[in-house]
Amino acid sequence: MPDSLQIALKNDSDSSNIHAYISGIAIQQGGQRCLLKANGKDLYFPQNPPSIGSPLAEDCAISLGSPGNTTTVTIPQIAGGRIWIVEDKLNFLLNPGPALVEPSVLNPSDPNANINFGFCEFTLNNDQLYANISYVDHVPRIPIGITLQQASGQSQHVAGMSPDGLDQLAESLRQQAQKDGRPWDKLIINHDGRNLRILNATHGNAVGANFDGYYEPLIEQIWQKYQSGACMKINTQAGPGVLEGKVNSNGELVIGDESFSKPNSADVFGCNSGPFTTGSSPTRNAIIPRLAAAFHRSTLLVTEEHPSDPSTFYPQDPTNHYARLVHKVNLDGKGYAFAYNDVQPDGGEDQSGKVNAGDPVLFTVTVGGKSAAAGGGGGGGQQAGDGQQQQQPLGDQQGQGYSRGPPPPPPDQGQQEQGGLRGALKGFAGRFSH
Template sequence: MPDSLQIALKNDSDSSNIHAYISGIAIQQCGQRCLLKANGKDLYFPGNPPSIGTPLAEDCAISLGSPGNTTTVTIPQIAGGRIWIVEDKLTFLLNPGPALVEPSVLNPSDPNASVNFGFCEFTLNNDQLYSNISYVDHVPRIPIAITLQQASGQSQHVVGMAPNGLDQLAESLRQQAQKDGRPWDKLIVTQEGRPLRILNATHGNAVGANFDGYYEPLIDQIWQKYQSGACMRINTQAGPGVLEGRINSNGELMIGDEAFGKPNSADVFGCNSGPFTTGPSPTRNAIIPRLAAAFHRSTLLVTEEQPSDPSTFYPQDPTNHYARLVHKVNLDGKGYAFAYDDVQPDGGEDQSGKVNAGDPVLFTVTVGGKSAAGGGGDGQQAASQQQQPLGDQQRQEYTRGPPPPPPPPGQDQQERQEGGFRGKLKGFADRFTH
């Protein structure tokens, strides 16, 4: 693995006012929080500020230039990284610590609340580069695609959305709200009459989209099924192998020797509370992602085998229509739509929109979606990649950490942004620094 890696930032939009920011934890600098400077080669380490909400001392915006331009930068090994893409610029702040206060889509008083931005996540460490297009927090208006070129000559590509992908998603959510009466349409954040972003249903309370009680009818049916003789089989895809699950006399779902109580809708959407809370048991921690994904995708009534084939995902109501439709509007059907969206059956096709390899040469982030939507350029590369699956020696699995726990009740949103929900990489980056 290299100590550094080139990242190509390609402007595939119609705007000349697109910037990138790269943030993360510098592995080779004792795990300090950092941003890449605007020159694309040096790191900026924020100092400890005198007060909450202090502006950065350095403008770290990297211009992508005019449409069609590619800007190349170099990063060292970084854990828990994000490549932020924004139309215009973002505002990062510092709290004492120092703690980097990142842009928030949940806090209406955040200075970036009306700004069009998105991001992809990555970690570059001694083992591999891992990256994904994350929709765990929200879907941005600005499309992002990623490509990883390897020393072996192979490449991996995730296409992302077309330029009008957010509009398509918004219309589909409005139709779903009319169909089932649930507030899917309230997840749409608009600006000047046009969708700016769409929040994950996990964050529905931030915009008055209340999904309390949504999954409970499905959960009751699942409990009835596995209390009436059906046997769930969870492939942990780890040392414990395949474990059987049934409802016991106490009303608990027993999977192997692990007992799971009934989740509620908040537990299912967040994947990090109730029965999905991880702990010291490696077996339980292997079960949780597969069980949580099965609830999200509503597959537990369709098949007893988990993880199940993607053809079984989202078959009925209630299900996670945000996740279902996010996959639908991404041109290759890939993208991280909830915290365990990388769960897949052995040999199954990845759903999460990730690239990873132990021999990275160039990582490209393409912004705007024009070539992907036109079926050429990146779209052709994606089709080629589907015909060139990785061999066993090239494929490296990414070992996920669990989602971070939910914040304490009443904790101020801005104060917790530095430790906020960040898909798979946030909150667990420190384990890559050792």
């Protein structure tokens, strides 16, 4: 596994004012929080500031150049990384510690609240590169696609959205709100007469979108089914194997030797509270992602075996229409739309929009969606000096908001580590965060 990796940042938009920031935890420098400098090769380590909300001492914005341009940077091993993409520039701040205050989509007073930005997440360590397109917090207006080229000659691609993907999602959520009377439309954030971003329903309370009681009718039906003789089968995809589950006379769902109380809607949306709180039991921690995903996708009434096939996902109301529609507007149907979106049956097709390999050669992030297509490489991926027009290699030239934990940074309230690779890498990153 290399100690460093090239990242190609391709401007596939109509704007010449697109910038990237790369943040994370420097594995080989003692787990210090860092950003990649604007020169695309050196790390900037924030120092302890004199006061809360101090600006960074260095501008770490990496310009993507004009439309069609590709800028190549080089990163060392980084855990909990984010590649932030923004139309214009972002404001990162420092609190004493030092603690890096990253842009927040939940704080209306955040200096980035009205800025069009998104991010993908990654970890590069001794084992592999892992990366994904993240919609666990929000869907940005600016589309992001990713492609991983491997030394073996293989490549992996996640398409992302077309340029009008956010507008499609907004219109679908408005239609869903009219259909079921739930506040899906309130998740849409507007600025200057256009849709700017859409929040995950997990964060609905931040914008007055109250989903209290939403999943309860489904939860009651599930409890009735599995208290009346039906038996669910949870494939832990780990040592415990397949475990059977029924609701006992005390009203608890017992899967194997683990008991689960009845969740509420907040538990289902967030995946990390109530019966979905992880702990010291490896068996329980293996059950939780599969069980939480089944509730989220509303599959527990249509099949008794979980994880189930994607054809069973989101079959009826109530269900997570944010997640359902996010998958619909992404050109290949992939993207992290809730905390355990990487749960899938053995041999099943990935739903989460991740790429990972132990032999990465080039990681391409394509911004703007103009040439986005399922199955393709998004038009990016060549290294500096190979003749690609306008390609420019660079090298010469805890803060508020997030409380989730994937392979990436600090997190956003209510989200949580994943059931598969994402969770394992989150644990790796956690060894360095204090």
